[in-house]
Amino acid sequence: MAASNPTAPNAHASGSDALVIFELPGPREMVTTAERAEELAKPLQDALEHKQVNKYSKIRLGGKSFNVVAAKVFASKLEKLQGIRVADLSDIIAGQHEDTAQEVLLHLCTSLKEHPLEEINLSDNALGLRGVKACTNAFINQKHLQRVYFNNNGLDELSAQAIVDLVMPVKDTVTTFHIYRNLLRGGGGRALGTLFSHLSQLQDLRVSGTRLTPDGGVALLKGLQSHHTLRSMDLSDNSFGPHSAPLLARIIRQNKQLHTLVIGDTSLEGGIAVVLRALKDSVSDLVSLSLTCSELSPKRAHLLAEVISAHPKLVRLHVDGNRLRDSGLQVLADALKVHKSVRELSVAENRLKAAAVNTLLDMQLHSHLAALNFNRNRLRDEAVARLRSEVSASVLASLSDNEDEMTDTEDEEDDDMSDDDTAVPHPQASSSSSSAAAAAAADKDVAELTAGIAKTTL
Secondary structure: OOOOOOOOOEEEEEOOOOEEEEEOOOOOEEEOOHHHHHHHOHHHHHHHHOOOOOOOOEEEOOOEEEOHHHHHHHHHHHOOOOOOOEEEOOOOOOOOOHHHHHHHHHHHHHOOOOOOOOEEEOOOOOOHHHHHHHOHHHOOOOOOOOEEEOOOOOOOHHHHHHHHHHHHHHOOOOOEEEOOOOOOHHHHHHHHHHHHOOOOOOOEEEOOOOOOOHHHHHHHHHOOOOOOOOOEEEOOOOOOOHHHHHHHHHHHHHOOOOOEEEOOOOOOHHHHHHHHHHHHHOOOOOOEEEOOOOOOOOOHHHHHHHHHHHOOOOOEEEOOOOOOHHHHHHHHHHHHHHOOOOOEEEOOOOOOOHHHHHHHHHHHHHOOOOEEEOOOOOOOHHHHHHHHHHOOOOOEOOOOOOOOOOOHHHHHHHHHHHOOOOOOOOHHHOOHHHHHHHHHHHHHHHHHHHHHHHHOOO
């Protein structure tokens, strides 16, 4: 029996639709000769020679970097095959000169233009404006394209507009659009807002880490105002600003199938209270919620507790990088002990001290946590040791990075300097008069934020 070749390209079935995948094995490599390209493409050639033109429904070329000669070899095979539905062209031009990269993309994307693509992934390629335009042929006359990925491409504002031009012809079929880790800023946000207003079937959106400015963020959210089909939305690590909060709140309320929401580190400031109220009132079956770095204070913890109570299917809750402190954690713990669906809780970097350990251990007895991140808080060595001894290592994340406890005075002064809280106090903790005053303040808060949208220059 012949020995197997560990460097031979792979073909295997995968996924619920049993996609037969062609992918390239082995370590990263610069493919620079026709001979090496023919060796890697041999399964494609074999399929052609055996008249199995429909053999492969997915191709994955990532991990190899192609020059023009190698790209032409692969393109000559791909254009003769039929029925490729998923094209993963991520990370295929690393280290290539811009002109070479553009021509590589042109050849490979052109070879796919007759295939009934449902998904195309062009992530992890330094595209630039010219690179985006080189991908045009892969999008022409596509009738079934549903999933589009442009992640970590170094895209700027002009490139974002080129992306819009690429995707607009398939606007009626796209359900997933990811474009995270780029440099879109204001102009990119405005371009995407225009695109999103036409993606009527959009379900899965990720634009995290794209350096959106407040004006671009508002424009992007305006493009989503008519949507009712969103199921997953990740807007994190962008500067949306407080004026965007009412727009985001409306999106949350009207997308009743939303199950995943990631809006941490979006500079909502006081607007987070508006968003929390929308989450409390929404009827979606929320499963995963991330509110990292969202100005959550002990006061706002009451609103977050109401969100937990309103979503009995919530499994994952991340609130790292806030200022909940021990009193805020107690409010969350009380809610989690009653509503036991949450299995993964991350409260790292929330100024938690020793008292929070007691709260956590009590909550453990009454909840079903399977994963807990308590790191980067203000725990002394003995508190860390207690957690490690009483919480299973399979549940507890690393506690390697904790600060010494600050004094109460230092902690309070820190909060006084940075906490401009506008949230409604928890109803059970308020008298009727204070509740009415809080409700009035909340109404004013929403009105001011909404009025601010009109002042934002688009």
